[in-house]
Amino acid sequence: MAQVTKHALITGASRGIGRGIAVALAESGIHIAIHYYQNEAAAKExxxxxxxxxxxxxxxxxxxLNPExxxxAFRKVKSEFRTLDVFVSNARPEAPTFFQPPLDITLKQWDTAFDSQAKAFLVGAREALPLMSDGGRIFAITYAQGSRTGGLQPWVGMGSxxxxxxxxxxxxxxxxxxxxxxxxxxxxGWTEDSVLNSLPDQVQRLIRDWHVRGWTPMRRLGTPK
Known part of the structure; x- marks a missing residue:
């Protein structure tokens, strides 16, 4: 019997965690639809x-941010793959588009954070389901500390x-x-080659220092692999 090829769509797969997931699934023979927003060169890599x-x-x-x-994107996946077995929602905007404390964040910045996460995932899951056979897999990538602590005040948009x-x-x-x-x-948690890279330099240094001082048992940031 011929082996059936499985297919996955990963948003935000041009780098970081998304790329790591794409490579890991590829090692199992799964064909990958690699989503990107602007960095086509990174997506090609x-x-x-x-x-x-x-x-x-x-x-x-x-x-x-645009449901259409x-x-x-799913229309293209259907045209090329016909079916989908795995959908991973990982994309997010760069930090400057939402990184403001709760008393300063604009409604546009707030909407950018929410539209890129819950709204994009809802639209994506609805598009993915008709392409999936029973037993498919859907994943959303969140951030462990992002929605549970209030210490990093400018994270309020994305944390919420x-x-x-x-x-x-x-x-x-x-x-x-x-x-x-x-x-x-x-x-x-905080991961190399992730949203961390687009945060202000002083915030990056603070987060790295937290890890070195023992915020996590390994005393380092996570890696995409």
Missing amino acids: TLAQVRKRGSDGLLVQADV HITA AKAALESLVRYLAVACAKRGITVNAVSP
Whole structure:
């Protein structure tokens, strides 16, 4: 019997955690739709790494703040792959678009954070489900500390958006359970080659210092692998 090729779509797969997930899935032979927003060169590098693992894939450009872009991305995936087995929602905007304390953040910045997380995930999951057979997998990437602490005040927009995203995961998990499709949140801490890179230099130094001083047992940032 011929082996059936599985397919995955990963948003924000041009670098960091998204790239790490793409490469890991490629090692299992899964073909990857690599989503990116602006950095096509980085997305092509992810595709090259996928192919080095003996798999294949395609590039999908979209602004996840725009539901029509998300729909168009899934339309391309359907045209090329026909089916989808895994959907990973990982994309997020650069920190300057939302990084303000609660008394200063504008409604536009607030909306940017929420639209890129809970709203984009809702639209993406709805688009993914018709392409999935029973037993598919849906994941949302959150941040462990982002929605639970209030110490890093300028993180309020993204922290609140991640909390909403985690709540949505629970509701979708129940909604999809009858088809055997699991919906889960993966909640890493601060990670190299992630949103950390777009934070102000002094904030980056503070976060790195927290880790060195023992904020986590390994005394270092996480890595995408």
